[in-house]
Amino acid sequence: MMSNIPRIETERLILRAPEQGDIEPTIEFLMDPVRSAGFGHEPDRSSAWRWFAMNMGHWALRGYGYFIIEDKASGLPCGLVGIWAPEGWPEPELGYVVFEGFEGRGIAYEAAIAARAWGYTNLGLASVGSHIVPGNTRSIALAERMGATYERTYTNPHMGEDMIYRHPSPAELGLVPAEAKAAS
Numbered sequence: 001m002m003s004n005i006p007r008i009e010t011e012r013l014i015l016r017a018p019e020q021g022d023i024e025p026t027i028e029f030l031m032d033p034v035r036s037a038g039f040g041h042e043p044d045r046s047s048a049w050r051w052f053a054m055n056m057g058h059w060a061l062r063g064y065g066y067f068i069i070e071d072k073a074s075g076l077p078c079g080l081v082g083i084w085a086p087e088g089w090p091e092p093e094l095g096y097v098v099f100e101g102f103e104g105r106g107i108a109y110e111a112a113i114a115a116r117a118w119g120y121t122n123l124g125l126a127s128v129g130s131h132i133v134p135g136n137t138r139s140i141a142l143a144e145r146m147g148a149t150y151e152r153t154y155t156n157p158h159m160g161e162d163m164i165y166r167h168p169s170p171a172e173l174g175l176v177p178a179e180a181k182a183a184s
Contacts, residue, residue, distance in 0.1 A: 018055060
């Protein structure tokens with residue numbers, strides 16, 4: 001669909017552009033009020049489809065957005081991960097979620113580490129936070145596993161109360177921006 005979205009491979013995963021075949025699993029996730037509560041529940045199919053299209057527009061407007069996480073072993077889409085900053089967000093956010101049946105395998109961790117590194121090295125981000133709704137203990141645990149610490153709570157225009165967990169900086173992680181690598 002969009003040629004400017006990179007393809008990132010990890011040991012077990014591919015982070016890639018959304019494709020036509022990803023629409024149904026994404027809509028199913030977004031319409032599940034329990035599973036999507038901390039990510040952004042869409043109450044009906046039409047709204048969920050619009051979210052999928054909005055993600056494509058986010059890539060076009062910002063140069064980044066949510067990747068589809070593909071499981072290399074099965075070839076199935078298994079979640080979403082990426083850098084997200086629609087209008088009203090205080091900063092670019094590192095977001096992550098896995099679809100039903102893919103929990104407990106370390107997929108979100110592996111994908112989020114790769115997406116964060118890409119944001120730091122390719123987008124030149126100096127900092128990134130994960131915005132987490134209070135009570136989302138699994139997301140908090142993952143952010144903390146990645147080295148993020150609680151920074152503050154703010155009112156997200158779409159989600160309500162959100163806690164920002166600040167990730168270590170590129171320098172703290174030993175990451176070098178792409179332009180610095182090319183110059184050396």
